[in-house]
Amino acid sequence: xxxxxIVFEDVGKSFILHLREGITLPVIAHASLSVGAGxxxxxxxxxxxxxxxxxxxxxGNYRCAQGAxxxxxxxxxxxxxxxxxxxxxxxxxxxxxxxSQFLRVIPRVGTxxxxxxxxxxxxxxxxxxxxxxxxxxxxxxxxxxxxxxxPATFSGGEQQRVNIARGLIAERPLLLLDEPTAxxxxxxxxxxVELINERRKAGAAILGIFHxxxxxxxxxxxxxxxxxxxxxxxxxxxxxxxxxx
Amino acid sequence: xxxxxxxxxEGLTKRYGARLACDGVGFDLHPGEVxxxxxxxxxxxxxxxxxxxxxxxxxxxxxxYRMRDGTVRDxxxxxxxxxxxxxxxxxxxxxxxxAQGLRMSVSAGGNVGERLMGVGARHYAEIRAAALDxxxxxxxxxxxxDDPPTRFSGGMRQxxxxxxxxxxxxxxxxxxEPTSGLDVSVQARLLDTIRGLVAELGLAVLxxxxxxxxxxxxxxxxxxxxxxxxxxxxxTDQVLDDPQAAxxxxxxxxxxxx
Numbered sequence: 415x416x417x418x419x420i421v422f423e424d425v426g427k428s429f430i431l432h433l434r435e436g437i438t439l440p441v442i443a444h445a446s447l448s449v450g451a452g453x454x455x456x457x458x459x460x461x462x463x464x465x466x467x468x469x470x471x472x473x474g475n476y477r478c479a480q481g482a483x484x485x486x487x488x489x490x491x492x493x494x495x496x497x498x499x500x501x502x503x504x505x506x507x508x509x510x511x512x513x514s515q516f517l518r519v520i521p522r523v524g525t526x527x528x529x530x531x532x533x534x535x536x537x538x539x540x541x542x543x544x545x546x547x548x549x550x551x552x553x554x555x556x557x558x559x560x561x562x563x564x565p566a567t568f569s570g571g572e573q574q575r576v577n578i579a580r581g582l583i584a585e586r587p588l589l590l591l592d593e594p595t596a597x598x599x600x601x602x603x604x605x606x607v608e609l610i611n612e613r614r615k616a617g618a619a620i621l622g623i624f625h626x627x628x629x630x631x632x633x634x635x636x637x638x639x640x641x642x643x644x645x646x647x648x649x650x651x652x653x654x655x656x657x658x659x
Numbered sequence: 660x661x662x663x664x665x666x667x668x669e670g671l672t673k674r675y676g677a678r679l680a681c682d683g684v685g686f687d688l689h690p691g692e693v694x695x696x697x698x699x700x701x702x703x704x705x706x707x708x709x710x711x712x713x714x715x716x717x718x719x720x721x722x723x724y725r726m727r728d729g730t731v732r733d734x735x736x737x738x739x740x741x742x743x744x745x746x747x748x749x750x751x752x753x754x755x756x757x758a759q760g761l762r763m764s765v766s767a768g769g770n771v772g773e774r775l776m777g778v779g780a781r782h783y784a785e786i787r788a789a790a791l792d793x794x795x796x797x798x799x800x801x802x803x804x805d806d807p808p809t810r811f812s813g814g815m816r817q818x819x820x821x822x823x824x825x826x827x828x829x830x831x832x833x834x835x836e837p838t839s840g841l842d843v844s845v846q847a848r849l850l851d852t853i854r855g856l857v858a859e860l861g862l863a864v865l866x867x868x869x870x871x872x873x874x875x876x877x878x879x880x881x882x883x884x885x886x887x888x889x890x891x892x893x894x895t896d897q898v899l900d901d902p903q904a905a906x907x908x909x910x911x912x913x914x915x916x917x
Binding site: 531 | 692844850851854855858875893894896900901903904908909
């Protein structure tokens, strides 16, 4: 078997809240898992069990205090937990895509331009980015009359589809998906499932969180329950831990 | 990944009387990288920019820069003429107050053309064509080319400053609060222009801002300053989403969400 695209080795994370007398919120501990090319591993477990935190650590969005997160970059392997910011940015350009539930973009920029820009950042030529942006938006059922409008005024589901288009326009070998279908209707969920499966069959490694059982069943090659990794919360910290995770 | 940085600051220190405005600040800046320096008033972020630009004399530390010919030079050791040449060609400086970055009595076209003439351009038609091209790139209408910036709105003045600075194809641009003082509706478009140009031209940018949202949208890395010291540094989204230092946690949690 070839080397996995991403390996979590005994990963642990807690938040220290300095503004709250420095209390420590353990989020996850001893998390170990791996995802290979052509696999889609879905993280299972209750809300607040640290699933999102794992994805954020893999993307370098959260710091990883314990353990290692090894991402394969061609012949090289980069430990995201120890990498320099520049190395992480380089991975984000070429190797790893992250799609969250929330769209965060410069206000007043048109939807198609937002998606296109993500393609160009991911190394596509301007023309190719333009074509692919249009293809993706069309496939995701976003009416063409909306393409020149900034997504800020769109519904939650529309924004989420813009976000998916942005995350998928550049074809990177590792995809991190944090509930990308959370506010989509059944028809749009089906399109997203199709897109995810296409990527996987083309050889991408996918690590995701999907709330809907139907989506999970349709995309997962493995399910990993993070409850087993979960740090033991001190009594009374459960609710705060949920908010932070 | 192992390429030498474009700019390296080491141990930069500046005292004003007993007060340390900048206390041993260092960082590397690589080509194509946008580094935001954030902090509140009095944090030392503007002093730092002045030290980098050579407008403020440092009491300690050094700034080195990889010149176009590949040699790395300590900026303190450049002669006055060399230093001016560097500022006019390979560096840009977009200031918060456009009146400091522009010549207010000279036409928009003249403001852009002047930088080109500074690097030896003499052909009037070519200079005017380059000015027109740059005005278009920052979305200033061609028919405003003969108007002086005194007749421009705040947002247009900032756009003109950007055109003036970028016309000589610099590799490093310093920005001091480029969007503050503008109406928010104008800010967003300016941010989009800056982000597009920075990505397209592969510029290295050192941007000072008190606005964490601006830092998030424009920068790759962030340096949080307080009392002249670097409190925390790292990937922009990591520092803003998972701040480690108590002060950064306070800053991030104090931002009003609209």
